[in-house]
Amino acid sequence: xxxxxxxxxxYRGQMAVDGISFSIAEAEVCVLxxxxxxxxxxxxxxxxRMLEPSSGEVLLDGHPVASFEPEExxxxxxxxxxxxxxxxxxxxxxxxxxxxxxxxxxxxRREKRTDELLELIGLDPAQYxxxxxxxxxxxxxxxxxxxxxxxxxxPVLLMDEPFGAVDPLNREILQxxxxxxxxxxxxxxxxxxxxxxxxxxxGDHVVIMREGRILQHDQPAEVLASPANxxxxxxxxxxxxxxxxxxxxxxxxxxxxxxxxREESFGRRNEPNGDGGEHPILWVTNRDxxxxxxxxxxxxxxxxxxxxPYVALHPDEVGVRPAASLRxxxxxxxxxxxxxxxxxxDEGRVLGEVRLSDIEELNQTGIAR
Amino acid sequence: xxxxxxxVLPALLVAAFAVFVWSxxxxxxxxxxxxxxxxxxxxxxxxxARLLSQHVALVGVSSGLAAVVGVTLGIFVTRPIGxxxxxxxxxxxxxxxxxPPVAVLALAVPAIxxxxxxxxxxxxxxxxxxxxxxxxxxxxxxxxAVIESSRGMGMKRRQILWLTExxxxxxxxVAGIRTSLVINVGTATxxxxxxxxxxxxxxxxxxxxxxxxxxxxGAATAAFFAFGLDFLIGRIQNRLYDARSD
Ligand SMILES: Nc1ncnc2c1ncn2[C@@H]1O[C@H](COP(=O)(O)OP(=O)(O)O)[C@@H](O)[C@H]1O
Ligand SMILES: [Mg+2]
Numbered sequence: 001x002x003x004x005x006x007x008x009x010x011y012r013g014q015m016a017v018d019g020i021s022f023s024i025a026e027a028e029v030c031v032l033x034x035x036x037x038x039x040x041x042x043x044x045x046x047x048x049r050m051l052e053p054s055s056g057e058v059l060l061d062g063h064p065v066a067s068f069e070p071e072e073x074x075x076x077x078x079x080x081x082x083x084x085x086x087x088x089x090x091x092x093x094x095x096x097x098x099x100x101x102x103x104x105x106x107x108x109r110r111e112k113r114t115d116e117l118l119e120l121i122g123l124d125p126a127q128y129x130x131x132x133x134x135x136x137x138x139x140x141x142x143x144x145x146x147x148x149x150x151x152x153x154x155p156v157l158l159m160d161e162p163f164g165a166v167d168p169l170n171r172e173i174l175q176x177x178x179x180x181x182x183x184x185x186x187x188x189x190x191x192x193x194x195x196x197x198x199x200x201x202x203g204d205h206v207v208i209m210r211e212g213r214i215l216q217h218d219q220p221a222e223v224l225a226s227p228a229n230x231x232x233x234x235x236x237x238x239x240x241x242x243x244x245x246x247x248x249x250x251x252x253x254x255x256x257x258x259x260x261x262r263e264e265s266f267g268r269r270n271e272p273n274g275d276g277g278e279h280p281i282l283w284v285t286n287r288d289x290x291x292x293x294x295x296x297x298x299x300x301x302x303x304x305x306x307x308x309p310y311v312a313l314h315p316d317e318v319g320v321r322p323a324a325s326l327r328x329x330x331x332x333x334x335x336x337x338x339x340x341x342x343x344x345x346d347e348g349r350v351l352g353e354v355r356l357s358d359i360e361e362l363n364q365t366g367i368a369r
Numbered sequence: 370x371x372x373x374x375x376x377v378l379p380a381l382l383v384a385a386f387a388v389f390v391w392s393x394x395x396x397x398x399x400x401x402x403x404x405x406x407x408x409x410x411x412x413x414x415x416x417x418a419r420l421l422s423q424h425v426a427l428v429g430v431s432s433g434l435a436a437v438v439g440v441t442l443g444i445f446v447t448r449p450i451g452x453x454x455x456x457x458x459x460x461x462x463x464x465x466x467x468x469p470p471v472a473v474l475a476l477a478v479p480a481i482x483x484x485x486x487x488x489x490x491x492x493x494x495x496x497x498x499x500x501x502x503x504x505x506x507x508x509x510x511x512x513x514a515v516i517e518s519s520r521g522m523g524m525k526r527r528q529i530l531w532l533t534e535x536x537x538x539x540x541x542x543v544a545g546i547r548t549s550l551v552i553n554v555g556t557a558t559x560x561x562x563x564x565x566x567x568x569x570x571x572x573x574x575x576x577x578x579x580x581x582x583x584x585x586x587g588a589a590t591a592a593f594f595a596f597g598l599d600f601l602i603g604r605i606q607n608r609l610y611d612a613r614s615d
Contacts, residue, residue, distance in 0.1 A: 085518030
């Protein structure tokens, strides 16, 4: 969908982008990441001709971007600028409708589209349409920025540190919303960030840059498992093993869980069963299959299997959803001091469990050194 | 309550002003109560309404030209092609504004001569300065991130100017036009000395004949005119985008 061919961008002798070649497939999120000044923004702006390369070329759908008229090209590419960049003198609706207005859509069509987009990003049109950017919270402004970029339904979206100015808690919410939106819209997204966790969470591929060059271009789990060089290793950090777990979904590593009802659980206490095999935690559920507690197995000094007394559990505290990451599951497991965490549906039903042993195994096979 | 302040009161004031200007009977009554024992209360050569309309013409033409040319120049020096002139224009306009307006007019007489047209030129030259100044600083103060974002949305240069820069700078630009107008209403009275007509005529005549009723007539009318304009433009300004409200 987007291809860089040996692209160089120089600013009066200073090298901003130093001969990069890579491509981005349709409907994928490609995250450009690297320290400040490494050329991420420059790379992004070469795509919509906000900047022209000193040499090399950028192709969009097989056509050199230089063959399009710049303004036409930009109207067809969604752009979310660093530091929001909403028009302060325009209402939310006017901001969102700006590209359709430049494309001379009829007013009624524009208004319909604006409302549609506000709903899509979770802002009630009736309440937000007439507000001005100064009346929005940081998170709301960012959402409007995304809606504005999507207005003319462009196939490609360029996002330059879109959530950089938001506090960590809201940033995470915005990231999750964006991930959900992207599953629905399947745009080709080029996303710039300097936040590695964000890159891992959102990227299908990450491109790690330094001083205008690409050091590694791979899937997040691969980059974390085998960094291409010392710089990347340092960049991803000593906790890369832990970060890598964020690349995997609980649902893919879920195992069958043993569940019993509360009534059955009375009889299971201290049931002798000393065959030396694996002894799973018994998750106790109520009539609706919802998690209410557990019986944890223990081998007593005589190697006899016993169950500790019943412990009541709150599903939201111990359980993880299938869409959660293994990193989250690990944190639950360690937080509870258990060997596994139950996988819970939205209604609190026990779907299965993720085991500490599986996470350890995945970790050892993935990370070479 | 709010309507009384913003609609009823101004309307009453305008009505009182109109009666004062157009009804010589009422004016004579008012002036006689303020300045007893004068030989004459009503300037006999030209009607006050006519002097006022000359004044409006002087101010309207000179400030209108100043607004159009000033804003255009201000835009020019903030574009890539005019950037080189940016510092010069800003220096000239800030220095020139320190001259008292009367001095500008006095200098203009030997240079341009007497009459309506030369007064227009003198008024124009002086009052264009705040317009240029404010246009330049208004446009310069637009957040570069917003301009960048305009480009990113696919606006052409002209669209960036009309849809982003001018609306964001409008309040500051209009403030410059407001200053220019108010200054011109005052300065234009001095135009009478150089034969431009206007409200200054009756003031000068009052000074020569030692008739404070004449002086008051001209001064009060000019002052009301200035206040009225200022009020009107203030209301326009309030509708424009205010950077401080962010
Ligand atoms: N307009 C410019 N003029 C000169 N140098 C620039 C300009 N824009 C960026 N640079 C330089 O190019 C390099 C890359 O910048 P940028 O792409 O903005 O980095 P990043 O977005 O990764 O922080 C930096 O060293 C920066 O100083
Ligand atoms: Mg940047």
